[in-house]
Amino acid sequence: MAQAQRITPRAKDFSEWYNDVIMHAELADYSPVRGCMVIRPHGYRIWELMQGALDGMFKATGHRNAYFPLFIPMSFLAKEAEHVEGFAKEVALVTHTRLKATGKTGAGAVMVDPTSELEEPLVVRPTSETIIYAMFAKWIQSYRDLPLLLNQWCNVVRWELRTRLFLRTTEFLWQEGHTAHVDEADAEREARTILGVYRRFAEEWMAMPVLTGVKTESEKFAGALRTYAIEALMQDNKAIQGGTSHNLGQNFARAFGVQYQTAAGGLEHVWNTSWGVSTRLVGGLIMTHSDDNGLVAPPQLAPVQVAIVPIWKSDEERGQVSGVGGQVKADLERAGVRVELDLRDNVKPGAKYFEWEALGVPVRLEIGPRDLAAGQTMLARRTGGKAPTPIAGVVAAVITALAEIQRGLLEAAKQRREQASIRGVTKAQFIEFMKGSGGFAYGGFCGGGTCEMEIKEQTGATIRVLPDPEFRSREAPKTCMWCGKPSVAEAVWAQAY
Amino acid sequence: MAQAQRITPRAKDFSEWYNDVIMHAELADYSPVRGCMVIRPHGYRIWELMQGALDGMFKATGHRNAYFPLFIPMSFLAKEAEHVEGFAKEVALVTHTRLKATGKTGAGAVMVDPTSELEEPLVVRPTSETIIYAMFAKWIQSYRDLPLLLNQWCNVVRWELRTRLFLRTTEFLWQEGHTAHVDEADAEREARTILGVYRRFAEEWMAMPVLTGVKTESEKFAGALRTYAIEALMQDNKAIQGGTSHNLGQNFARAFGVQYQTAAGGLEHVWNTSWGVSTRLVGGLIMTHSDDNGLVAPPQLAPVQVAIVPIWKSDEERGQVSGVGGQVKADLERAGVRVELDLRDNVKPGAKYFEWEALGVPVRLEIGPRDLAAGQTMLARRTGGKAPTPIAGVVAAVITALAEIQRGLLEAAKQRREQASIRGVTKAQFIEFMKGSGGFAYGGFCGGGTCEMEIKEQTGATIRVLPDPEFRSREAPKTCMWCGKPSVAEAVWAQAY
Numbered sequence: 006m007a008q009a010q011r012i013t014p015r016a017k018d019f020s021e022w023y024n025d026v027i028m029h030a031e032l033a034d035y036s037p038v039r040g041c042m043v044i045r046p047h048g049y050r051i052w053e054l055m056q057g058a059l060d061g062m063f064k065a066t067g068h069r070n071a072y073f074p075l076f077i078p079m080s081f082l083a084k085e086a087e088h089v090e091g092f093a094k095e096v097a098l099v100t101h102t103r104l105k106a107t108g109k110t111g112a113g114a115v116m117v118d119p120t121s122e123l124e125e126p127l128v129v130r131p132t133s134e135t136i137i138y139a140m141f142a143k144w145i146q147s148y149r150d151l152p153l154l155l156n157q158w159c160n161v162v163r164w165e166l167r168t169r170l171f172l173r174t175t176e177f178l179w180q181e182g183h184t185a186h187v188d189e190a191d192a193e194r195e196a197r198t199i200l201g202v203y204r205r206f207a208e209e210w211m212a213m214p215v216l217t218g219v220k221t222e223s224e225k226f227a228g229a230l231r232t233y234a235i236e237a238l239m240q241d242n243k244a245i246q247g248g249t250s251h252n253l254g255q256n257f258a259r260a261f262g263v264q265y266q267t268a269a270g271g272l273e274h275v276w277n278t279s280w281g282v283s284t285r286l287v288g289g290l291i292m293t294h295s296d297d298n299g300l301v302a303p304p305q306l307a308p309v310q311v312a313i314v315p316i317w318k319s320d321e322e323r324g325q326v327s328g329v330g331g332q333v334k335a336d337l338e339r340a341g342v343r344v345e346l347d348l349r350d351n352v353k354p355g356a357k358y359f360e361w362e363a364l365g366v367p368v369r370l371e372i373g374p375r376d377l378a379a380g381q382t383m384l385a386r387r388t389g390g391k392a393p394t395p396i397a398g399v400v401a402a403v404i405t406a407l408a409e410i411q412r413g414l415l416e417a418a419k420q421r422r423e424q425a426s427i428r429g430v431t432k433a434q435f436i437e438f439m440k441g442s443g444g445f446a447y448g449g450f451c452g453g454g455t456c457e458m459e460i461k462e463q464t465g466a467t468i469r470v471l472p473d474p475e476f477r478s479r480e481a482p483k484t485c486m487w488c489g490k491p492s493v494a495e496a497v498w499a500q501a502y
Numbered sequence: 503m504a505q506a507q508r509i510t511p512r513a514k515d516f517s518e519w520y521n522d523v524i525m526h527a528e529l530a531d532y533s534p535v536r537g538c539m540v541i542r543p544h545g546y547r548i549w550e551l552m553q554g555a556l557d558g559m560f561k562a563t564g565h566r567n568a569y570f571p572l573f574i575p576m577s578f579l580a581k582e583a584e585h586v587e588g589f590a591k592e593v594a595l596v597t598h599t600r601l602k603a604t605g606k607t608g609a610g611a612v613m614v615d616p617t618s619e620l621e622e623p624l625v626v627r628p629t630s631e632t633i634i635y636a637m638f639a640k641w642i643q644s645y646r647d648l649p650l651l652l653n654q655w656c657n658v659v660r661w662e663l664r665t666r667l668f669l670r671t672t673e674f675l676w677q678e679g680h681t682a683h684v685d686e687a688d689a690e691r692e693a694r695t696i697l698g699v700y701r702r703f704a705e706e707w708m709a710m711p712v713l714t715g716v717k718t719e720s721e722k723f724a725g726a727l728r729t730y731a732i733e734a735l736m737q738d739n740k741a742i743q744g745g746t747s748h749n750l751g752q753n754f755a756r757a758f759g760v761q762y763q764t765a766a767g768g769l770e771h772v773w774n775t776s777w778g779v780s781t782r783l784v785g786g787l788i789m790t791h792s793d794d795n796g797l798v799a800p801p802q803l804a805p806v807q808v809a810i811v812p813i814w815k816s817d818e819e820r821g822q823v824s825g826v827g828g829q830v831k832a833d834l835e836r837a838g839v840r841v842e843l844d845l846r847d848n849v850k851p852g853a854k855y856f857e858w859e860a861l862g863v864p865v866r867l868e869i870g871p872r873d874l875a876a877g878q879t880m881l882a883r884r885t886g887g888k889a890p891t892p893i894a895g896v897v898a899a900v901i902t903a904l905a906e907i908q909r910g911l912l913e914a915a916k917q918r919r920e921q922a923s924i925r926g927v928t929k930a931q932f933i934e935f936m937k938g939s940g941g942f943a944y945g946g947f948c949g950g951g952t953c954e955m956e957i958k959e960q961t962g963a964t965i966r967v968l969p970d971p972e973f974r975s976r977e978a979p980k981t982c983m984w985c986g987k988p989s990v991a992e993a994v995w996a997q998a999y
Contacts, residue, residue, distance in 0.1 A: 034637065037578070038571045038624065043637055046566035046652065053567065071546050074538035075626075075657055075673050076594075079601070080609035081534070089612055093601040097573075098614055099626065100597045102661040104576065104590040112577035115586055117595055117623050126614050127535065129572075129596065129626070140531065140540055149848075155543065160572055160657065164599040176572050351646075 012363070014297045019241040024170065026291055029363040030300040033170050040168040040175030044284065047364060048171075050308035051287050052178065056158065058210050058305075059180065059282065062202045068154040068182060073136050075159075076127040081135040084260040088134065091227020095164040097129040097175075129162040134228065134253070134279055137183045138261040145275060147266045148187055152195065156182040171288030172245065172502050179283035185263065185275040189254070192276035196252040199280045200233045203248040211286065212303040212414035213237050213293045214422055215247055216445070216497060218470030223454050226279075230254030236469040236497070238422045239292040242443040244469050244499035247289055248282035288502075293418050300365030301387055303414050304407040311337055311344040311403055312361040316354045316373035326372045333370065333382070333399055340400050342407070362387060367410045368403055370394075386410060428478045430486050435498070439464035445499050447472075449482030449492030456487040466498040509860070511794045516738040521667065523788055526860040527797040530667050537665040537672030541781065544861060545668075547805035548784050549675065553655065555707050555802075556677065556779065559699045565651045565679060570633050572656075573624035578632040581757040585631065588724020592661040594626040594672075626659040631725065631750070631776055634680045635758040642772060644763045645684055649692065653679040658780075668785030669742065669999050676780035682760065682772040686751070689773035693749040696777045697730045700745040708783065709800040709911035710734050710790045711919055712744055713942070713994060715967025720951055723776075727751030733966040733994070735919045736789040739940040741966050741996035744786055745779035785999075790915050797862030798884055800911050801904040808834055808841040808900055809858040813851045813870035823869045830867065830879070830896055837897050839904070859884060864907045865900055867891075883907060925975045927983050932995070936961035942996050944969075946979030946989030953984040963995040 012029055013021040027033050032048030044052065060070070076099060083089045103121035107114060130136070137155070145153060158180045168174050182199060186192040200217055207215045215235035225232035229251040237247050257263070258274035267273055294301040304310050313334055315326035330346050337344045345366075347357050354371070361369055371383040382399055385391040388410055394402045425444030427434065435446055443466075450456070450468065461467055471494045482492045509526055510518040524530050529545030541549065557567070573596060580586045600618035604611060627633070634652070642650060655677045665671050679696060683689040697714055704712045712732035722729035726748040734744050754760070755771035764770055791798040801807050810831055812823035827843050834841045842863075844854050851868070858866055868880040879896055882888040885907055891899045922941030924931065932943055940963075947953070947965065958964055968991045979989045 034640070036571045036633065037575060037636055038573045038633070041571035041573060043571065044569040046568050049568050050566070052569075069543035069547070070550065071543050072541040072549075072675065074533045074535045074540065075659065076535045076538060078534060079612060079614075082601070083609050083611040086607070086611070089601070093603075093612060096599065096601060097596045097624070098598040098601070098618075099594045100614065101595040101623075102593065104579070104586070104593060104595070104625075106590075110583070112580050114580040114583070115576060115590060117576075117597065121595075126598075127594070128601075136533065136535070139534055143531070162572065178569065 012297055012299055015240060022297070023292060026295050026299050027170050030365060032287070032291070032300070035170075038175075040165055042170050042174050044178075047308055048287060051290065051302065051306055052284055054306045054308070055210070055286060056180075059202070059206055060158075062206065063156050063180075063182065066198060066202065068156045070157060071155050072157055072159065073133050073140065075130055077130050077133070077136045079126045079128055081139060082128050084135060085228045085257055087256075088228035092131045092163070096131055097162045097164055099123065099127040099129065130159075131161055131163045132279075132281075133157070133181055134183065134257050134277075135261070138257045138263055138277065141185055141275070142261050142263045145185060145263055145265050148268050151185055151187050151265060151275065152191060153185040154182075154195075155184065156180055169288075169502070171291070172285055174284075177283050177285065179281050181279060181281040184278045185258075186278070187265070187267070187273070187275070189252075189276050192252050192254075192278050196231070196233055196250045196278045196280065199250040199278070200235065203235045203250065203280075203282060207235055207237065207247055208415060210303070210305045211290050211293070212305070212411055212418060213247070213289060214415060214419045216470055216472050216476050218472040218476065218497070220249075220470060221457060221468050221496075223457055224468060226251045228253060228256050230256065234470055236499075237289055237293065238425060238445055238499065239289070239502070240421065241292070242425045242499075244445070244501040245285065245289050245292075246469070246501065247286060248280070250280035251278060253277040253279060294414050295365070298359070299363030301414070302365035302367065304367045304411045307365060307367050308343065309345050309361075309364065309366045310342050310407055311368045311370060312366045313344065313346045313370045313372065314354055314357045314361070315346070315348065316371060318374075322374045325377060326374065329377060329396065330372050333372070333396065336400050337403060340404065342400075342403060368406050370399070370403075388413060429480070429482060432487055435486055436464060439466050439498075439500065443500050445469070445497050447478050447495055447497050448486030449484050450494055450496035451485035451488055451490040452493040453485070453488065453490075456485060460487055460498065465500045467501055468496045469499050469501060470497055471495065472497050509794060509796055512737060519794070520789060523792050523796050524667050527862060529784070529788070529797070532667075535672075537662055539667050539671050541675075544805055545784060548787065548799065548803055549781055551803045551805070552707070552783060553677075556699075556703055557655075559703065560653050560677075560679065563695060563699065565653045567654060568652050569654055569656065570630050570637065572627055574627050574630070574633045576623045576625055578636060579625050581632060582725045582754055584753075585725035589628045589660070593628055594659045594661055596620065596624040596626065627656075628658055628660045629776075629778075630654070630678055631680070631754050631774075632758070635754045635760055635774065638682055638772070639758050639760045642682060642760055642762050645765050648682055648684050648762060648772065649688060650682040651679075651692075652681065653677055666785075666999070668788070669782055671781075674780050674782065676778050678776060678778040681775045682755075683775070684762070684764070684770070684772070686749075686773050689749050689751075689775050693728070693730055693747045693775045693777065696747040696775070697732065700732045700747065700777075700779060704732055704734065704744055705912060707800070707802045708787050708790070709802070709908055709915060710744070710786055711912060711916045713967055713969050713973045715969040715973065715994070717746075717967060718954060718965050718993075720954055721965060723748045725750060725753050727753065731967055733996075734786055734790065735922055735942055735996065736786070736999070737918065738789070739922045739996075741942070741998040742782065742786050742789075743966070743998065744783060745777070747777035748775060750774040750776060791911050792862070795856070796860030798911070799862035799864065801864045801908045804862060804864050805840065806842050806858075806861065806863045807839050807904055808865045808867060809863045810841065810843045810867045810869065811851055811854050811858070812843075812845065813868060815871075819871045822874060823871065826874060826893065827869050830869070830893065833897050834900060837901065839897075839900060865903050867896070867900075885910060926977070926979060929984055932983055933961060936963050936995075936997065940997050942966070942994050944975050944992060944994050945983030946981050947991055947993035948982035948985055948987040949990040950982070950985065950987070953982060957984055957995065962997045964998055965993045966996050966998060967994055968992065969994050
């Protein structure tokens with residue numbers, strides 16, 4: 006009880022609540038390095054499960070993993086003009102390679118050795134387009150080498166000033182896909198395929214509903230032709246960009262001379278795509294489902310799906326309930342369920358319940374002597390509800406419960422999002438909406454950067470996407486909701502992380 | 503044929519042969535960043551398979567994965583005196599965080615912004631003891647929090663001057679385990695457990711036989727109490743250190759104030775261990791098994807275990823052989839075998855054979871029209887030998903062949919190692935041995951650093967380990983093979999990578 010009460014309620018302070026959930030579930034911690042976080046085992050396990058699912062989907066669509074250097078020569082970054090402008094203000098720069106003794110001891114014992122300065126500084130990768138396409142130029146000769154479909158799992162660094170656990174950190178973990186194609190159509194197909202993979206992953210694994218669509222010019226990736234994104238709405242009605250997929254056109258191919266011989270014998274620049282999702286998704290998962298008792302993990306990505314908590318008073322009872330608990334654990338593991346049996350002697354059952362709740366475990370099985378006598382166990386769902394379940398059928402009951410919880414979380418999140426969405430807004434409604442509860446506002450957009458800028462300044466909202474057809478309103482808006490000029494596309498605005 | 507001949511024979515130049523094998527199998531490539539390599543998909547897949555096997559073994563022994571920052575404040579590194587001395591000469595240092603425009607365009611468009619200098623430089627981790635134990639100090643309160651058994655998979659950077667693909671690169675990928683224990687005995691048990699895991703992995707997965715033992719004072723890890731290692735002998739009779747496991751004692755616990763309350767209520771420093779293996783193991787795998795035709799991959803870690811090469815002359819034949827090939831592929835995949843069906847029209851069967859050989863694929867199945875008529879396929883082993891196999895029993899035959907090849911590679915490597923080992927050496931024999939073919943030389947050691955230094959200077963050989971009992975010679979040596987003083991332990995010397 007004591008522990009659960011230490012989580013700040015969402016209604017009181019959403020941001021504090023978010024940090025409390027992370028600390029109580031031991032998902033991450035602040036590190037001594039500004040803006041860098043430590044991902045603790047429970048949080049890292051979620052990321053591993055995410056990686057496993059995504060990696061399978063990438064491989065199933067023909068991609069192979071590789072690994073490119075952490076460091077990028079400064080001159081490489083500079084070769085694509087928009088790209089370097091996008092990242093120049095937030096890069097970690099390696100300039101020296103040796104320390105030397107100061108003569109002191111302890112923390113002050115060393116300093117940078119000025120004689121070890123590099124001729125050309127190295128940028129710690131904020132993203133890897135430049136170094137990867139430099140290699141593509143070496144590997145790609147002919148149309149037979151295309152498409153080249155690579156992905157890498159790695160760390161990247163962007164020197165952010167305002168950071169927040171998982172959502173925005175100086176260093177973060179991600180995957181970045183990089184591909185090369187014979188023409189625009191094939192690159193576009195790839196960028197779209199990956200957007201579909203991201204959407205499916207968000208919905209089926211994270212139980213996090215997303216909008217898909219294209220970014221406006223001002224929000225697209227530095228160096229891209231077009232950027233597609235998945236966008237989700239958190240419980241505080243702020244949006245997060247969950248993943249992006251870029252059609253890079255021939256911009257980088259030109260900058261790095263990536264050319265191929267066509268079947269007809271000509272020489273053409275390739276078309277590239279790049280795409281990524283990061284540990285930010287863990288933050289999205291937390292903010293989509295969790296409650297005032299702590300983390301709620303969707304079963305598909307829960308490090309522990311079932312916690313078995315035996316209850317006893319005497320040693321004899323302990324022997325009985327833990328014996329049955331061990332059997333149930335073995336049965337569940339055989340069925341592929343991730344399960345823990347909590348036999349700690351120094352923690353009371355009630356405290357164990359709260360701990361497993363804070364950790365987000367979807368299903369708890371309580372087994373006490375009276376349950377045993379009745380041949381049953383109490384099955385409690387993290388999302389609410391508790392019912393006796395015959396031990397004989399507990400595996401099937403657990404599997405059903407996990408599937409229902411997974412489905413229920415997606416449905417609940419979808420409903421929440423729709424309740425926080427407003428369509429066909431006028432300017433006045435829009436301003437009121439963004440001042441008030443906020444959420445996704447759908448409205449007409451003239452395509453002008455001036456409107457985007459004014460809206461951002463006055464309401465803090467940005468265009469998350471120009472949504473794909475299935476997310477658009479039944480009636481296409483005729484005018485820009487801000488300036489009243491003709492609308493070129495429906496847009497979805499929100500305040501965002 | 504043409505391709506296979508482009509690999510330099512081992513006998514001609516072992517080092518060139520090694521690079522050729524890597525290039526032909528497309529395992530890795532040089533990058534534009536000094537000392538950094540690109541790991542290409544075929545090489546990265548070997549690393550992924552290694553990771554999968556090791557990760558399973560770590561988890562089975564109670565370890566959990568986490569992730570700590572890439573950057574370490576310079577002052578942290580300095581806190582453990584031996585540690586900083588060990589790494590001071592080879593660290594990448596981040597000193598600035600912004601670029602600014604020069605007014606030029608293209609590669610010279612930016613320079614380091616001098617106003618963005620960091621107050622304290624950051625070290626790109628060469629290893630993570632310091633940052634991890636700083637966190638341990640925060641997390642560990644009581645004996646109930648121990649043992650704490652963590653591992654991380656990440657990249658590290660050591661500014662090496664002489665680099666070699668996989669074996670020694672400025673940036674490399676590895677895992678580093680970090681644990682904390684209540685006492686020396688428990689830390690020692692842990693360090694030994696991991697040494698056993700590494701040995702089992704080397705032998706059962708890599709088919710690479712290893713010696714285990716302890717390092718001498720001069721070869722141990724900077725900051726450790728004791729370092730254990732696995733050591734393997736390559737085909738050129740040079741050794742590689744495949745992995746190390748350190749009992750760190752209380753050195754880092756003291757430097758970072760990692761203390762716990764004992765059951766009796768006292769306050770004690772924890773005992774730490776750390777241990778790691780890296781992408782260097784891929785280099786060890788290559789140099790242990792490969793031949794003048796290219797890579798030989800042990801089946802357990804082969805990205806592709808079976809290549810099916812159909813042979814046809816007419817379109818009708820193509821239809822038949824590719825149909826059967828597809829069926830065999832599906833059957834093998836169902837049995838968990840990693841298999842490729844090579845239906846390329848623009849490459850002749852002979853050229854395909856050589857390609858799959860260079861890629862190290864353990865088993866090739868050739869299916870031609872005559873084979874089909876006889877209801878059979880030709881099963882060729884990468885390690886030699888070719889026999890017709892009934893299609894009806896091909897899955898079982900392949901699984902048997904893979905197991906035999908795996909066993910055969912380990913046996914062959916063991917024999918090679920033993921043939922290149924000399925026991926009970928005198929000083930004269932030792933010098934001649936190291937001038938000649940080289941290998942593992944077993945002899946008495948006085949324990950003196952002076953002998954170690956002289957030996958290194960005069961022969962290039964170092965003590966790889968003071969071997970564990972099962973690797974020691976039947977008769978314990980009585981005197982140091984170099985200086986003649988009483989021997990304190992048998993040692994194994996070799997020239998090493």
